[in-house]
Amino acid sequence: MSAGTTATASARARVLWRSPEARRLAAWVFGGLVLALMTGPSGSQAAPVAGFTGSLFHPRVLVFVALGVALWALSFVRARYGERVRETSVHLTRLPARLVRTRRARYGVYLVVLVFAVVYPPTLSGFWQEVLVDQIGVFVLLAIGLNVVVGYAGLLDLGYIAFYAIGAYSGAYWTGALPVHPPFHLNPFFVIPFAIAAAMVAGVILGAPTLRLRGDYLAIVTLGFGEIIQIAATNLQGVTGGAEGVTGVPHFSVHALGVHYAWTLSNLPYYYLLLGFVVLVLFGFRALEDSRVGRAFTAVREDEVAAEAVGINVLKYKVMAFAIGASTSGFAGLLEVSKIGFVTSQDFTVQLSILVLVLVIFGGMGSLPGAVAGAAFLQWVPQILRQHPLFGYQPQDLYIYLGALLVVMMIFRPEGMLPSRRRKRELALAEQGIGTADAMSGSADPAAGVAP
Amino acid sequence: MxxxxxxxxxxxxxxxxxxxxxxxxxxxxxxxxxxxxxxxxxxxxxxxxxxxxxxxxxxxxxxxxxxxxxxxxxxxxxxxxxxxxxxxxxxxxxxxxxxIARTFQASRLFNALTAFENVRVGVESRLHTGPAGAMLLLPRTRRENRRSRDRSEELLAFVGLTDRADELASALPYGDQRKLEIARALATGPExxxxxxxxxxxxxxxxxxxxxxxxxxxxxxxxxxxxxxxxxxxxxxxxxxxxxxxxxxxxxxxxxxxxxxxxxxxxxxxxxxxxxxxxxxxxxxxxxxxxxx
CATH class of the missing domain: 3.40.50.300 (P-loop containing nucleotide triphosphate hydrolases)
Structure with a gap:
């Protein structure tokens, strides 16, 4: 072992370190270590470094490092052979892709999914039926509502759950469950227009002044709004029941034309009610997307200055998108509060707003099938993994994993699971240097091309 | 003279x-x-x-x-x-x-929309379908859809872009982009x-x-x-x-x-x-x- 060989060895190491692949590998491994550390056991006063040793000197760290290396290898292969893989896959999927693109085939797929959604749930256990209603059904509705705001109009709304809260409290108020009493008590079915209207009015009141702001500022204001609603709901104990909440919100029931039926705590009937509403909303939003209003949303998202120049009142359409999203959220709030029968201010956390945003981004911004699939998938898989002996996780770590998932997705598939055609085009264009892939409006230079 | x-x-x-x-x-x-x-x-x-x-x-x-x-x-x-x-x-x-309609010095088309859709956005800014009408597909919505489709086709034909109707605005050659911008401006029916x-x-x-x-x-x-x-x-x-x-x-x-x-x-x-x-x-x-x- 002479000094010369160590010198060349260190020189070789330096050369290796300079190669982008090595740095990328280091970054992936580092990411894995951070994830292991963040989700591992925490230290205590008696053993302050127990968190580190427990995370980094425990076999579980290997899982995370292996994941990092695997993803590095995937990105390496993609960078090297991505073009060829893409060409072959385009070649192989040309026929199915063309089939799916025909309207009849697409409706065929939707029909199969719908039939499956009707027939399959009765065979599930009670636990999974509950997941289906409380975790999946409600969040699918929330995601397709937020998709209008974020996906169509390109507005970043971080206080979305506030409208869910407003819908929930409307439900509790009009059915007489809150400490303050309404002039008359209503069946939840008749509360629907009230809940939607309340959330929509709140959306307009918040939106009209703040939607003049661009991108980041709007996100901050909506974040603040979400906090205000939750804190107000906690502190106004005499009105909302505060953090302890109120119980006794009645279930949906039908008493008309000789039909008497009441929903109960049991999940399956609520699932079908929710499914019906979701399908209705989906039909509505599908028509909206391919309409004058939907195209105007896209125009506003793409280029506000040009949209104004062709006579589109940008502010009006932004408020409209915001209000449509808000009312969907309020509707979901009413359904959930009536199903579980009680409401507490503790439910409306900012994490929930972010979760819905993650569902939309994961599914594919601006795409209805994406929002549905993203919400269903991301709400379902953690429930499976939670109990799993190998992949089991602590519930409080869920958001860390979701964050990591989003980071990975932004690298490999930034357009989301089932992207919309328009969004896919935008990203493809951005790669060619045309326009901006940033879906949030306001990031594009507003003056470009206006000033000489 | x-x-x-x-x-x-x-x-x-x-x-x-x-x-x-x-x-x-x-x-x-x-x-x-x-x-x-x-x-x-x-x-x-x-x-x-x-x-x-x-x-x-x-x-x-x-x-x-x-x-x-x-x-x-x-x-x-x-x-x-x-x-x-x-x-x-x-x-x-x-x-x-x-x-009063305008075009921009540097083209500001809606890049992710097709040529046809670009013009249609302009035509539709003069129509009246609101979100409720759009979601419920009311008769007026259908009527307006037909009208805006016909008018957009006319305008594309006017500037000579009929063949390129379904291409992305950004994929058009520069000269065609300029023409498309004019068609989009005309779509709003300016004087x-x-x-x-x-x-x-x-x-x-x-x-x-x-x-x-x-x-x-x-x-x-x-x-x-x-x-x-x-x-x-x-x-x-x-x-x-x-x-x-x-x-x-x-x-x-x-x-x-x-x-x-x-x-x-x-x-x-x-x-x-x-x-x-x-x-x-x-x-x-x-x-x-x-x-x-």
Whole structure:
């Protein structure tokens, strides 16, 4: 072992370190270590470094490092052979892709999914039926509502759950469950227009002044709004029941034309009610997307200055998108509060707003099938993994994993699971240097091309 | 010909103006972008605005379309058969609804939409379907959909882009993008069309095609055209009259032939031999905020 060989060895190491692949590998491994550390056991006063040793000197760290290396290898292969893989896959999927693109085939797929959604749930256990209603059904509705705001109009709304809260409290108020009493008590079915209207009015009141702001500022204001609603709901104990909440919100029931039926705590009937509403909303939003209003949303998202120049009142359409999203959220709030029968201010956390945003981004911004699939998938898989002996996780770590998932997705598939055609085009264009892939409006230079 | 033109130089034309700009001054901080500009455009006229870079041409457009609000002066628009309305202080979408449409110096198409959809957005800004009507697919929505589809096809045919209807706006060749921008502006049914350097960056064949489109917009559709252009061949062929701006001031106005021989114009473009007496505001030119692009 002479000094010369160590010198060349260190020189070789330096050369290796300079190669982008090595740095990328280091970054992936580092990411894995951070994830292991963040989700591992925490230290205590008696053993302050127990968190580190427990995370980094425990076999579980290997899982995370292996994941990092695997993803590095995937990105390496993609960078090297991505073009060829893409060409072959385009070649192989040309026929199915063309089939799916025909309207009849697409409706065929939707029909199969719908039939499956009707027939399959009765065979599930009670636990999974509950997941289906409380975790999946409600969040699918929330995601397709937020998709209008974020996906169509390109507005970043971080206080979305506030409208869910407003819908929930409307439900509790009009059915007489809150400490303050309404002039008359209503069946939840008749509360629907009230809940939607309340959330929509709140959306307009918040939106009209703040939607003049661009991108980041709007996100901050909506974040603040979400906090205000939750804190107000906690502190106004005499009105909302505060953090302890109120119980006794009645279930949906039908008493008309000789039909008497009441929903109960049991999940399956609520699932079908929710499914019906979701399908209705989906039909509505599908028509909206391919309409004058939907195209105007896209125009506003793409280029506000040009949209104004062709006579589109940008502010009006932004408020409209915001209000449509808000009312969907309020509707979901009413359904959930009536199903579980009680409401507490503790439910409306900012994490929930972010979760819905993650569902939309994961599914594919601006795409209805994406929002549905993203919400269903991301709400379902953690429930499976939670109990799993190998992949089991602590519930409080869920958001860390979701964050990591989003980071990975932004690298490999930034357009989301089932992207919309328009969004896919935008990203493809951005790669060619045309326009901006940033879906949030306001990031594009507003003056470009206006000033000489 | 020359005698007639002589009379019109810098003299306000009498007749039926579609837009009247009077004493407009636009400042950005200490920079004066437009200084006491007054001009009128006759109904049915193709008026070109020329001038060196930084002369205030696009600033004038931005004042006319509500993007900028001038500090002083008035801009009146007179839609056919209606009383005059002031443009100043209205937001761009309102101005567009009055009947003034524009294109941009650098194309600002909706890149992720197809050519057809781009035009359709313009057509649909005049229709009335709201979100509820759209979601419920009411009869009126269907009627309007048919109408907007037909009108968009007509307009694409008008500018000669029928074959490219389903292509992405950004995938079109540059000349076609310029034509598409004109079609989108026409889709809003304007009486006055503002074209900001439509021929910039196009080749000779594309320039000829553009000239033809401008001519037909003017004659077949009866739309008045206000045109900013650097290509003198196009200006001379397309415009009835030419207004010349320099350092934010109107220095000449008249038929193309007259303006071409105007001494102030020649001086503005070529400079003067006895240097040192640069016009007021000369130092501002480089610092002006309108120099952004």
């Amino acid at each position: 020359t005698g007639l033109a002589d009379a019109s130089v810098l003299a306000p034309p009498v007749g039926d103006p579609i837009v009247a700009v009077a004493h407009v001054t636009l400042r950005f901080g200490g920079v004066t972008s437009l200084a006491d500009v007054s001009l009128q455009q006759e109904r049915g006229e193709v008026l070109a605005v020329i001038g060196p870079n930084g002369a205030g041409k696009t600033s004038l457009f931005n004042c006319l379309t509500g993007v900028y609000t001038p500090q002083e002066g008035t801009i009146e628009f007179r839609p056919e058969g209606k009383s005059a309305v002031s443009v100043v202080g209205r937001r761009p979408s309102r101005v567009n609804r009055l009947g 006055l069309l503002l074209l900001d350097e439509p021929a910039a960056g196009t080749n000779l064949a594309e320039k000829d095609a553009l000239q033809d489109v401008i001519h037909r917009v003017n004659t077949e559709m009866g739309v008045s055209v206000l045109l900013i252009e650097h290509d003198m061949r196009l200006v001379m062929a397309a415009a009835h009259r030419v207004a010349v701006l320099n350092f934010g001031r109107l220095i000449a106005m008249g038929t193309p032939a007259v303006v071409q021989h105007d001494e102030a114009v020649i001086e503005a473009y070529l400079g003067r031999t006895d240097a040192g007496t640069a016009p007021e505001g000369g130092a501002d030119e480089a610092a002006g905020p309108e120099e952004g692009t």
